[in-house]
Amino acid sequence: MAWVDAAVVGFDTETTGVDVGVDRIVTAAVVRRSGRTTSVTSWLIDPGVEIPAAAAAIHGITTEHARAHGRPPTDCLDEIAEVLADALRAGEPVVAFNAAYDLSLLDAELRRNDLPTLPERIGREVRVVLDPLVLDRHLDRYRRGKRKLGDLCAHYAIGDTAHLHTADVDVLATLDVLRALTVAFPEIGTMALDDLHDLQVRAHRTWAEGFNLWRTSQGMSGPGAELTWPVRLPEPVLV
Incomplete structure (x- = not known):
């Protein structure tokens, strides 16, 4: 069976900012899609720091809301990492838009909270990862315009993007963009997953x-x- 017809696991976060070494995860979502079945798991975290107004304006989670309704980081981060580790152990690719940000931030958060990182949990490097941003840049490199998630949704005619910037909606949109890429560029849907992962490593560099x-x-x-x-590469983690 080609990977495009098998299970994939999407991942996204919303955060206090964009600095991997400093900022914290506020919400996260993991979506497992297999055939016509889609399951969504989401987390709301009290990051233990103030959520800047600029970040709250994007994802809608204020410091007050996170403190009142969020769970402790250690519990949530361990659960998130274990779900992703289970997928990678099972050979199910993890799909993330701009994966280097979300996966690096997750590992930084795990180290900050004295929890095993993804590589430590699976006993090897993190693979296979599928990143629609990296794939789109490589496969359609001469197309003009921006390549944020909303831009790719518009380009590939992926539904309503009005509610992007919530983790679960962003994951679903990311999976839809990945599917659209396999239609536009069917050669990637028949590649071996390890080869596709290595292609993205080279393409990103x-x-x-x-x-x-x-x-x-x-x-x-x-x-x-x-x-x-x-x-x-790991950055110094500020506590």
Whole structure:
């Protein structure tokens, strides 16, 4: 059976910000899709820090709401990581849009809370991961325009995007974009999963190197795009 007809497990987070080494997960969702069956599990976490107004404006979770209704990070993070580890052990690919962010942030959060990381749980590197952002950049590299999740939903005619930026809705949209990619580019649907994972590693690095050269040519400072995918090299975790 081709992987496109088997189970996949989507993952997404909403957070206090975009710094992997500092910011915290506020909500997370894991969606397992197998054939016509879809199951959704979601978590609301009290991150233990203030949720900035700018972040709350995006995902709708305020500090007060998280404190009143969220669960402790340690419990939720352990559950999330174990669900993903179970999928990877079973050979079910984990699907995440801009996977290097969500998976790296999860590992940073696990280390912050003295919990085993994904690689530690499965005893190897994290694979197989499928990232519609990396695939779309590689397969349709000359298309103009932005490539945020909403942009890809519009390009591939994926339903209503009005409720994006909630973790469960974003995961479902990500899985729909992945399916649309396999229709637009059927060759990826017949590839062996390990080969497809390795293709994305190379594709992301090629894109990141090109993006960083462009940044330099524009006189921009800062670290630029991380070269590794799907999990960034560990950064210092601030407590």
